Amino acid sequence: xxxxxxxxxxxxxxxxxxxxxxxxxxxxxxxxxxxxxxxxxxxxxxxxxxxxxxxxxxxxxxxxxxxxxxxxxxxxxxxxxxxxxxxxxxxxxxxxxxxxxxxxxxxxxxxxxxxxxxxxxxxxxxxxxxxxxxxxxxxxxxxxxxxxxxxxxxxxxxxxxxxxxxxxxxxxxxxxxxxxxxxxxxxxxxxxxxxxxxxxxxxxxxxxxxxxxxxxxxxxx
Amino acid sequence: xxxxxxxxxxxxxxxxxxxxxxxxxxxxxxxxxxxxxxxxxxxxxxxxxxxxxxxxxxxxxxxxxxxxxxxxxxxxxxxxxxxxxxxxxxxxxxxxxxxxxxxxxxxxxxxxxxxxxxxxxxxxxxxxxxxxxxxxxxxxxxxxxxxxxxxxxxxxxxxxxxxxxxxxxxxxxxxxxxxxxxxxxxxxxxxxxxxxxxxxxxxxxxxxxxxxxxxxxxxxxxxxxxxxxxxxxxxxxxxxxxxxx
Numbered sequence: 462x463x464x465x466x467x468x469x470x471x472x473x474x475x476x477x478x479x480x481x482x483x484x485x486x487x488x489x490x491x492x493x494x495x496x497x498x499x500x501x502x503x504x505x506x507x508x509x510x511x512x513x514x515x516x517x518x519x520x521x522x523x524x525x526x527x528x529x530x531x532x533x534x535x536x537x538x539x540x541x542x543x544x545x546x547x548x549x550x551x552x553x554x555x556x557x558x559x560x561x562x563x564x565x566x567x568x569x570x571x572x573x574x575x576x577x578x579x580x581x582x583x584x585x586x587x588x589x590x591x592x593x594x595x596x597x598x599x600x601x602x603x604x605x606x607x608x609x610x611x612x613x614x615x616x617x618x619x620x621x622x623x624x625x626x627x628x629x630x631x632x633x634x635x636x637x638x639x640x641x642x643x644x645x646x647x648x649x650x651x652x653x654x655x656x657x658x659x660x661x662x663x664x665x666x667x668x669x670x671x672x673x674x675x676x677x678x679x680x681x682x
Numbered sequence: 683x684x685x686x687x688x689x690x691x692x693x694x695x696x697x698x699x700x701x702x703x704x705x706x707x708x709x710x711x712x713x714x715x716x717x718x719x720x721x722x723x724x725x726x727x728x729x730x731x732x733x734x735x736x737x738x739x740x741x742x743x744x745x746x747x748x749x750x751x752x753x754x755x756x757x758x759x760x761x762x763x764x765x766x767x768x769x770x771x772x773x774x775x776x777x778x779x780x781x782x783x784x785x786x787x788x789x790x791x792x793x794x795x796x797x798x799x800x801x802x803x804x805x806x807x808x809x810x811x812x813x814x815x816x817x818x819x820x821x822x823x824x825x826x827x828x829x830x831x832x833x834x835x836x837x838x839x840x841x842x843x844x845x846x847x848x849x850x851x852x853x854x855x856x857x858x859x860x861x862x863x864x865x866x867x868x869x870x871x872x873x874x875x876x877x878x879x880x881x882x883x884x885x886x887x888x889x890x891x892x893x894x895x896x897x898x899x900x901x902x903x904x905x906x907x908x909x910x911x912x913x914x915x916x917x918x919x920x921x922x923x924x925x926x927x
Binding site: 508509510527528530531533534536538540541542543544545546547548549553557558560561562563586587594601 | 689690694695698699702705706709710777780781782783785786788789790791792793923927
């Protein structure tokens with residue numbers, strides 16, 4: 462469970478998140494909203510990469526704290542940028558992060574297959590197309606199978622086939638106590654398999670609901 | 683899908699980061715090469731400007747009088763190392779800035795001290811690689827006969843290098859997230875580096891002048907360097923988390 466309590470995040474005079482409160486239970490959720498609605502900032506706040514100006518974020522019963530190694534282990538985050546080392550190959554990047562998370566080569570190979578990155582394993586990240594780099598970034602984020610997976614625009618620059626690979630890779634987060642939060646403009650792709658959705662506008666919650674049926678959301682706030 | 687998580691040790695994670703940086707540098711050649719070029723240029727200019735053979739008590743004639751060449755050469759050697767080293771230190775976190783890899787790294791379950799030690803070790807590698815070429819070149823060009831005093835020279839170099847990379851890495855991390863980081867690093871770090879380099883010049887001058895190893899080790903500057911290294915290393919490791927924050 463992720464709980465966001467009265468969260469406000471301001472960058473100077475710009476208020477990115479405005480007194481936002483919500484709870485996100487286990488499952489896969491879409492995070493929707495126009496540009497500047499606060500999706501990315503909310504993901505970064507949950508990851509602990511940006512500090513609340515006011516309010517707090519509680520993840521799995523503990524206040525989000527980037528100093529806490531246990532908390533960091535529980536987060537998988539792929540932001541707007543890939544978070545990969547451009548001069549390392551895809552394989553080297555994933556093996557590096559695998560070794561830092563204590564994930565063996567078997568799981569690295571699995572992540573490479575899941576996102577169909579086999580052809581690019583020996584290609585430097587800087588030489589990848591934007592879409593392939595995005596897939597590699599998602600592979601890095603879910604490599605250690607984190608309890609909380611945060612993906613910011615994972616479908617950007619992806620064709621339908623590649624987008625389906627990303628959805629399939631995230632689908633296991635529908636089971637168990639894990640949470641995946643996907644910020645995207647491609648609502649259709651997420652609605653096709655997600656458990657629910659959250660809509661933000663101007664840093665405020667507009668709607669949060671679970672999909673009872675495909676493509677149908679029921680408002681709970 | 684079932685990730686077999688076998689918790690790697692602190693050292694294993696730290697060394698993985700060191701290997702990553704070295705691998706990136708081997709491919710990019712963006713740090714060591716400019717350091718070497720700077721040192722090469724300065725050394726070449728000095729070779730054409732300064733007289734050789736300072737150990738024979740030769741003095742440089744300056745407007746205010748004379749100065750032992752050993753003092754002057756020790757000063758030039760460490761000024762070259764300082765500025766070449768700062769060129770490298772300024773790039774400490776550049777590899778992490780590309781594609782926002784720093785965010786991925788900040789989320790990794792590794793104690794921040796591991797990240798600091800990894801970055802300091804990489805910077806140390808660059809500075810040592812520079813000195814492996816620079817110091818013998820100085821010795822040859824200015825007839826310093828350092829081979830006869832290699833023990834005391836190595837001890838001084840080791841102490842200076844540790845202090846230098848510890849301070850430079852800490853301030854490089856402080857400056858890394860600012861827009862004017864390349865300007866900020868020298869502004870922040872130079873005041874802290876002054877005591878190290880004064881001690882370095884004093885001790886190296888003694889070595890260049892041909893004094894015995896005992897007088898180098900017994901010098902108060904040696905103790906200053908040692909104390910500085912211990913204090914700054916501990917302080918940097920403990921505070922690095924807040925520096926990154």
